[in-house]
Amino acid sequence: MGMRGGAHGRLAPRWKRPPSRRRGLRALCRASAGRRESAASILFTCGGTGGHVYPAVAVADRLRSLVPDLAIDFVGSRDRIEWDVVPKSGYTVRSVPCAPIHRPLSSWRNVRSVLVQFLGLLKALWLLARKRPRAVVGTGGYVTVPTCCAAWLLRIPVFLHESNAYPGLATRFLVNTLRCASQVYLGFEEAKRHLRGDKLVVTGNPVRAGILVKHQKADFGRGATGALADVFNDGPSRDRDSFRICIMGGSLGAQKINEVLRDCVGGILTKFTKVSVIWQTGQGYYDEVDQDCGVFPGRLAILPFLHDMPLVYSSCDLFVCRAGAITCSELVAARKPSILIPSPNVTDDHQTKNAAALEKAGWTVMLQEEDFTSRKLLDTLDGLLCDNGRALKRMQVALQDAGENRACHDIAESLASSLEL
Incomplete structure (x- = not known):
């Protein structure tokens, strides 16, 4: 018969017994709070659209340059844009179940949404208790809610970035209701009116580093392939006075x-003979669009998605697109005039509020x-291009007065300082 409690066969006092393997939340919080990985790490959570994912990647890239040994991971949703963009940017992405909140809030579909968010x-x-990052950084999307709530429960600092002039539902819940954020970075001054607390700082919206690079006209289109190469390098686009219009509906299409x-x-293309058009349809609409470009060889490129946006921004003269916050910020950073059509869906x-802010500054129609x-x-288009493009030139002049975009730098510096990285 085996002995218990040591050689004397007595049960050891409770204070000498090894800790029990309880799986409750309280035990999970205590266990994770006392454990740190050998290397500092940060976890970004974002998803759903490029407007949430690209700013996170941009800040992560900047942090990586500031702290080379910092481990950076992402949490997102499967089968969304982050599942493609994040790995291509050199980071690992893990999935967390999430679901949108439907309007009205009394909708029966929200029963399922709440259950999915709980899962x-x-x-x-589980992920955060294993990884135990120094902080969780959320840049928007429904996946930020369960991830940031988990960080709050585990006493991991939460930092948020809100890109829109009117904060999204996830941000309003995390900031106004849960009050879990150590710092909230804002893309627009107007967002302050809708959020509570004294931890709000306006930084602007992070944009991809390549978009901030200035290009000479002779470099436009360099590196383009496929249909883009045809537009950039053939026909009227080879002329120095050619005019390129990019029309796109965001990462999901419109x-x-x-x-x-x-x-x-x-x-x-018939009316404006020196104009070329780059048309991004979105993955879901590409097959519906007529692919016969033979009537306008070298002047029309139709693509499901534009992967090299720095090239497109540097090479096009006017953009017709939705008014997502990051799109607006990239247009301003690249000093590109635009025609914005806010999505009503x-x-x-919030897209109308974003576009209105740019229109007030004279940067868009x-x-x-x-x-x-x-x-x-x-x-x-006729109003912008007629009279030798006088109206368009007024927009271009106004855009030159836009401030330098330092959002990536400022947010990364703030994170590094706050976390003593």
Whole structure:
């Protein structure tokens, strides 16, 4: 018969017994709070759209340059843009279940959403307890809610970035309700009016480093391949006075923009003989768009997605697109005039607020989707390009007065300082 409690066969006092393997939340919090990895690490959480993912990658890149031995990982959702972009940027991404909150809030579909978010919270608790990062940085998307809630429960510092002029539902919940953020970085001054607390700082929106690089006209289009190479290197685009328009609907595409352009792209290229068009349809709409470009060889490129945006920004003269916060910030950073069509299908109509801020500064023309037609687009282009492009030149001059985008630098420096990296 085996002996218990040592050689004398007595049960050891409770204070001498090894800790029990409890799996409760309290035990998980205590265990993880006392454990640190040998190398400092930070975890970014973001997802859903490029407007949430690209700023996180940009800040991560800057942090990596400041602290080369810093371990950086991402948490996102499967089958969304982060599952493709993050690994290509050199980082590991792990999945956490998440689901959108539907309007109205009383919708029965939110029962499922709450259950999925709860499962996401459990998965995030497990991931964070194992990894134990120095901080969690959230840049938007529903996946930030369970991940940041888990960090808060585990007493891991939470830092947030809100890119829109009107904060998203996830940010408002984490900042105003949960009050879990150690610092909140804002893309627009207007966002302060909708958030509580004294931990708000306006930094602007991080943009990809390549977009900030200035290019000479002779370098435009260098490195382009496929359909982009045809537009950049053939036909009128080879002339120094050529004019390139990029039309895109964000990382997911926009049905309305595609429908309007399908009706009028021929009219645009016929009326403006020195114009070339780059048209990003979005992955989900590419097959619906007519791929016959033979009528305008070297003047029309249709692609499902634009991977090399620094090249596109440096090579195009005017952009027609949605008014996502990061798109707006990239347009300003690249000093590019635009025609913005805010999406009516986003929470709290925040894209209209983004576009209005740019229009007030004289950097864009805003068209509401209900007014966006083939005729309206042709008339707007005519107004910008007629009279030797006087209206467009006014926009270009106004954009030169825009401040330098230092968001990546400032956020990375703040994180490194706050965490003593």
